[in-house]
Amino acid sequence: MSDESIKAKQTAYDAKVEKVIAKNPERKNLTYNRLYTSLDLENFDYERKLGFPGDYPYTRGVQPTMYRGRFWTMRMYAGFSTAEESNKRYRYLIESGATGLSCAFDLPTQIGYDSDDAIAEGEVGKVGVAIDSLADMEILFNGIDLGKVSTSMTINAPASVLLAMYIAVAEKQGVALEQLKGTIQNDILKEYAARGTYIFPPKPSMRLITNIFEYCSKNVPKWNTISISGYHIREAGSTASQEIAFTIADGIAYVEAAIKAGLNVDDFAGRLSFFWNAHNNVLEEVAKFRASRRIWARIMKERFSATNPKSMMLRFHTQTAGSMLTAQQPANNIVRVALQTAAAVLGGTQSLHTNSQDEALALPTEDSVRVALRTQQIVAYESGLADVVDPLAGSYFIEALTDKIEQEAMAYIEKIDELGGAVVAIEKGYIQREIQESAYKWQMEVESKQRIIVGVNQFQIQEKAAEGLLRVDSSVGELQKQKLANLRAKRDNEAVKAKLAMLEKAAGEEETNLMPVILEAVKVYATLGEICGVLRKVFGEYEAHVSL
Template sequence: MSNDKVKADLAAYEAKVEKAIAKFPERANIPKQRIYTPLDIQNTDYADEIGFPGVYPFTRGVQPTMYRGRFWTMRMYAGFSTAEESNKRYRYLIESGATGLSCAFDLPTQIGYDSDDDISEGEVGKVGVAIDSLADMELLFDKIDLGKVSTSMTINAPASVLLAMYIAVGEKQGVSADQLKGTIQNDILKEYSARGTYIFPPRPSMRLITNIFAYCSKNVPKWNTISISGYHIREAGSTASQEIAFTIADGIAYCEAAIKAGLDVDAFAGRLSFFWNAHNNVLEEVAKFRASRRVWAKVMKERFKAKNPKSWMLRVHTQTAGSMLTAQQPNNNIVRVALQTAAAVMGGTQSLHTNSRDEALALPTEDSVMVALRTQQIVACESGLADVIDPLAGSYYVEALTNKIEAEAWDYIKKIDEIGGAVSAIEQGYIQKEIQDSAYQWQMDVESGAKTIVGVNKFQVEEKPVEGLLRVDASVGVKQKKHLAELRAKRDNAAVKEALIALEKACKDEEENLMPHILTAVKTYATLGEICGVMRSVFGEYVAHVNL
C-alpha cells in the first residue's frame, strides 16, 4: 500500500473518529496520537536503524538467538541482617532455581562505615546485609561455589573494597580471580545525581573506578567492572528518555576517564554493563530498551572509535520498578511486577531481578520472594515471550516510540556535552534539576488524579494492617559489634597497620592503582571502615549542594 493511499485512508478514519468521540469522549491524560501507521516510520531505514539481533546497532538485541539459546540470568536481590542470615536466603534462592545472586548491602556498608561506628547506630542490617570485613564476606558465601555462581553486587563508593573481599573469598575457595563471574555496580556519578550513597568527591571517585577497570582487565577478565545505572535515576523520578540519556552520559564520562588514564577503549568497553528500570508503561519500556542499545552502539562506534563489536553492545541487567510498588493493596504489586517483567523480556534484558509484593512495606519474606522468582519463570517458560526475538519489532507504535525516545536522549546528551560532560553537569546541578522537575510533575499528576495509581488515588478499599512482614531485629547491630571486637583482638594488627599505611601512601600518588593495595589490606582483615577511613583522609568527603 502506498503512503498516499495510507494518507487518504487515515483521513477517512479520522472523520469516523470525530463522530465516535461525539458519542464516547476519549479519556483525558492519554497520548494525543491514538494510532500509528506506516507514515510514522516512513523515514526509518531498516538496515541501519533496526537490523537483526546480535548485529550493529543492536536495536533488536545483543545476541543472535537471545532467549532461544538460554534464558536471561534470573537474579533475586537479597541481603539483610547478618552475613549468616543472608547466606541462608542466598542458598534458598539457588535451590529454588535462581541462576545468579544480587547482593544488597546495608546503609553503613554502602557509605563505608563499620557497624560499630556511631553513625551506623540503628541502621545495621536493615536495608541489606552488614559487611564489615573479609570475615563477613566469607560467611556470606559459605557453601556457595564462586566458580559456579554469577554475583552482582549493588555497591558504589566502596566498590573497590567489596570487590577485593570477593576476590579474596574466591582465592580461599580455590577459585582464581580470572574465573570469577559477576558485576559490581561501581557507578558513582548517579549517586551524586539520584541516590546519595557517595563518600568521596567526583574526581577521586572517578580515579577509583578507572583503577578497577585497569585491574580487572588484567586480573578479573570475566567480571563486569561497572553497571552504569539508570535504575536509580528512574526511581528518583526521571522519564524513560532521561533515564537512558543521563545514564549513557555517565557511561561516556567513564569511558573518557578510562581513556585519559591510558586504557584502550576495546580493553575495557566489553566489560561495561548497564542497569535499567522496568517501569509500568510496557510498550514505552520496550521502546526504551531498544533505543538505548542503538544510542550506545553509536556512541561507542562513532565517538570512541571502538573497533571490537563487543564494545558496541549495551548489555543490561534490569530490576522491576520499586517506586511503583504500593503499600496499599500490596497483592496488586504481583500484577505490576508481572507486566514489568514482560516489558524487560520483550525489551531484551540480559538479567532480571523481580521485586516482591511486600517491598513497599518491608524487606520481602521468603514466600514473597518465591512469587517474584516464579513470575520470571512463568514468563520464561509459559508466556511465549521468550520464544521469538524482539517480538514487537515492526509495530508502527513501538518503532515510532523507539525513534522518539532515541531523539530525546540525543538532545539531552548534546546538552550535557555543551555543559562539559556528565561530571560538570552534576557539579552544576543540571541533571539533578531535570530529574527533580520530572519527579514533581509525576507527583502532581498523581495527586490531581490525572495519573491513576490503582489502590492509591482510585479504586481504594478499607484495609487491615498487613501481617507477617519481615523485621530485622535490633540485636543485629549488637552481634556485629561483638564480631568486630573479636576480629580486632585476634587479627595481626601490625600487618593491618602496615597495609593501611601503604594504602594511604598510594592514595597520594595519583599514578598508582589502588586495587592491589586495597586487596592486601582486605586480606589482613582490615575493616571496610578502616580502609575507607584512610581514603577519606586523603580524598576528603563530598558535600551535596542544591540548585533551586
C-alpha cells in the same frame, strides 16, 4: 499500498473517529497518537535503525538467538541482617532456581563505615547485609561455589573494597580469578545526582573506578566492572528518556576518564554494563530498552572509535520498579511486577530482578520472594515471550516510539555535552533539577487523578494492617560490634597497620592502581571502615552543592 492511499484511508478513519468520540469521548491526557501507520516511519532505514539481533546497532538485541538458547539470568536482590542470615537466603534462592545472586548491603556498608562506628547506630543490617571485613564476606558465601554462581553487588563508593573481599574469598575457595563472573554497580555519578551514598569527591572516585577497570581487564576478565545505573535515576522521578539520557551521559564520562587514564577503549568497554528500571508502561519500556542499545552502539563506534563489537553492545540488568509498588492492596504488586517483567523480556534484558509484593512495606518474606522468582519463570517457560527474538520489531508504534525516545535522549546528551559533560552537569545541578521537575509533574498528575494508581487514588478499599512482615532485629548491631571486637583481638594488628600505611602512601600517588593495595589490606582483615577511613584522610569527602 502507497503513501497517498494510506493518507486517504487515514482521512476517512479520522472522520469516522470524530463521530465516535462525539458520542463516547476518549480518555484525557493520553500521551501517544491514536493510531500509528507506516506514515509514522517515513524514510525508515532498516539497516541503520534495526539490523539483525547480535549485529550493530543492536536495537534488536545483543545476542543472535537471545532467549531461544539461554534465558536471562534470574537474579533476586537479597541481603539483610547478618552475613549468616543472608547466606541462608542465598542458598534458599539457589535451591528455588535462581541463576544469579544480587547482594544488597546495609547503609553503613554503602558509605564505608564499620558497624561499630557511631554513625552506623540503628542502621546495621536494616536495608541490606552488614559487611565489615573479609570474615563477613567468607560467611556470606559459605557453601556457595563462586566459580559457578554469577554475583551482582549493589555497591558504589566502596566498590573496590567489596570487590577485593569477593576476590579474596574466591582465592580461598581455590577459584581461579578468570572464572569469576558478576558485576559491581560502581557507578558514583548517579549517587551524586540521584541517590546520595557517596563518600569521596568526583576526581578520586573516578580514579578508583578506572583502577577497577584496569585491574579487572588484566586479572578478572569476565567481571563486569561497572553497572551504569539508570534505575535510581528513574526511582528519583525521571522520565524514560531522561533515565537513558542521564545514564548514558554518565557512561560517556566513565569512558572518557578511562581513556584519559591511558586505557584502550576496546580493552575495557566490553565489560561495561548498564542497569535499567522496568516501569508499568510496557510498550514505552520496550522502546526505551531498544533505543538505549542503539544510542550506546553509535556513541561507542562514532565518538570513541571502538572497533570490537563487544565494546558497542549495551548489555543490561533490569530491576522492576520499586517506586511503582504500593503499600495499599500490596497483592496488586504481583500484577505490576508481571507486566514489568514482560517489558524487560520483550526489551531484551540480560538479567532480571523482580521485586516482591511486600517491599513497599518491609524487606520481603521468603514466600513473597518465591512468588517474585516464579513470575520470571512463568514468563520464561509459559508465556511464549521468550520464544522469538525482538517480537515487537516492525510495529509501527514500537518503531516510532523507539525513534522518539532516542531523539529525546540525544537532545539531553547534547545539552550535557554543551555544559561540559556529566560531572559538570551534576555539579551545576542540571541533572538533579530535570529529575526533580519530572518527579513533581508525576506527583501532581497523581494528586489530580490525571494519572490513576490503582488502590492509591482510585479503587481504594478498607484494609487491615499488614501482617507477617519481615523485620530486622535491633540486636543485629550489637552482634556485629561483638564480631568486630573478636576480629580485632584475633587478627595480626601489626600487619593491618602496615597494609593501611601502604594504602595511604599509594593513595597519594595518583599513578598507582589502588586495587592490588586494597586487596592486600583486605586479606589481613583490615575492615571496610579502616580502609575507607584511610582514603577519606587522603581524598577528603564530597559535600553536595547545587548551583541554582
